[in-house]
Amino acid sequence: MISFAHSRSVLLIFALVFICSVSDARPIKEVPKLILISIDGFGFDYINRIGNENIPNLLYFIEHGSSVKYVKNVFPSVTYPNHMSIISGLYPESHGVVHNVFRDDYLNDTFHLDAFFQNFDSRWFDNGQEVIYSSNRRGNGLRETGSVLWPGGLTTIKGVQPRTIGRAFSGNLSLPYNTRIDYLIKWLTDKYRPANLGLLYFDEPDESGHKFGPNSPEVTKAVRRVDNALGYLKQKLNESGLLGSVDIILTSDHGMLSVDKFVNIDKCVDSQWYTTDESLSTVLFIYPKKGKRLIHQ
Numbered sequence: 241m242i243s244f245a246h247s248r249s250v251l252l253i254f255a256l257v258f259i260c261s262v263s264d265a266r267p268i269k270e271v272p273k274l275i276l277i278s279i280d281g282f283g284f285d286y287i288n289r290i291g292n293e294n295i296p297n298l299l300y301f302i303e304h305g306s307s308v309k310y311v312k313n314v315f316p317s318v319t320y321p322n323h324m325s326i327i328s329g330l331y332p333e334s335h336g337v338v339h340n341v342f343r344d345d346y347l348n349d350t351f352h353l354d355a356f357f358q359n360f361d362s363r364w365f366d367n368g369q370e371v372i373y374s375s376n377r378r379g380n381g382l383r384e385t386g387s388v389l390w391p392g393g394l395t396t397i398k399g400v401q402p403r404t405i406g407r408a409f410s411g412n413l414s415l416p417y418n419t420r421i422d423y424l425i426k427w428l429t430d431k432y433r434p435a436n437l438g439l440l441y442f443d444e445p446d447e448s449g450h451k452f453g454p455n456s457p458e459v460t461k462a463v464r465r466v467d468n469a470l471g472y473l474k475q476k477l478n479e480s481g482l483l484g485s486v487d488i489i490l491t492s493d494h495g496m497l498s499v500d501k502f503v504n505i506d507k508c509v510d511s512q513w514y515t516t517d518e519s520l521s522t523v524l525f526i527y528p529k530k531g532k533r534l535i536h537q
């Protein structure tokens with residue numbers, strides 16, 4: 241049996257973005273605009289492996305910008321820790337989002353990526369770190385951020401709440417990609433208070449990669465779907481007169497790798513001694529049962 245684990249991810253177009261915390265007195269409409277896009281689980285080798293005919297829009301952005309071969313993700317190489325690292329610049333031990341599923345004894349509660357409503361509960365994410373949208377607001381009190389389904393980037397952090405689609409829709413990853421882009425464009429072109437920063441999340445090709453493997457035709461199809469959405473984004477930016485003035489960063493949270501090795505934890509530790517929140521992951525958190533305790537050696 242083959243399962244699929246995360247590996248290093250690709251960064252298509254990457255720039256370190258420093259948002260000045262010094263007060264910016266420019267009218268909000270004159271502030272430069274930035275769109276940060278995450279394509280979940282886009283492996284560093286996908287650009288070369290998936291035929292050019294399937295990614296014309298990705299290639300457009302590469303050809304009109306700067307790109308690198310890959311970037312290193314943070315450990316653990318899963319979605320939530322990495323998305324928080326992208327918007328905070330910190331490692332998980334500092335921003336506190338340590339896994340997709342994790343227990344917090346202080347809160348006496350468990351975070352689970354499938355419980356999407358928890359994205360709106362700042363207790364899991366507001367851990368003292370600065371994130372890109374709180375910096376954005378501090379740069380100019382009028383600056384706005386719109387966040388489309390960004391994992392961990394939908395709630396109030398450091399007192400700043402980004403604009404979101406709304407809880408009912410935000411929990412729905414089946415929301416069509418073009419609809420996600422429509423929301424983003426609406427925020428960027430708002431007549432009275434336009435956003436100058438947009439966070440946009442695509443959940444593919446991660447899902448297809450997990451289900452069918454990184455080298456599967458389903459992943460190619462999923463990448464093509466994202467590429468079509470990027471084409472739509474380009475079209476909408478063009479129509480709204482933003483294409484020549486907005487900066488775009490395309491990146492991913494991690495890649496994906498076929499593996500055929502498994503660690504049977506039951507051979508390492510008695511299953512009666514611990515509990516766990518998740519059984520299938522590249523990194524497993526285990527918690528000692530009552531009467532047991534962890535001893536670090």
Ligand SMILES: [Zn+2]
Binds near residue numbers: 281446
């Ligand atoms: Zn991911």
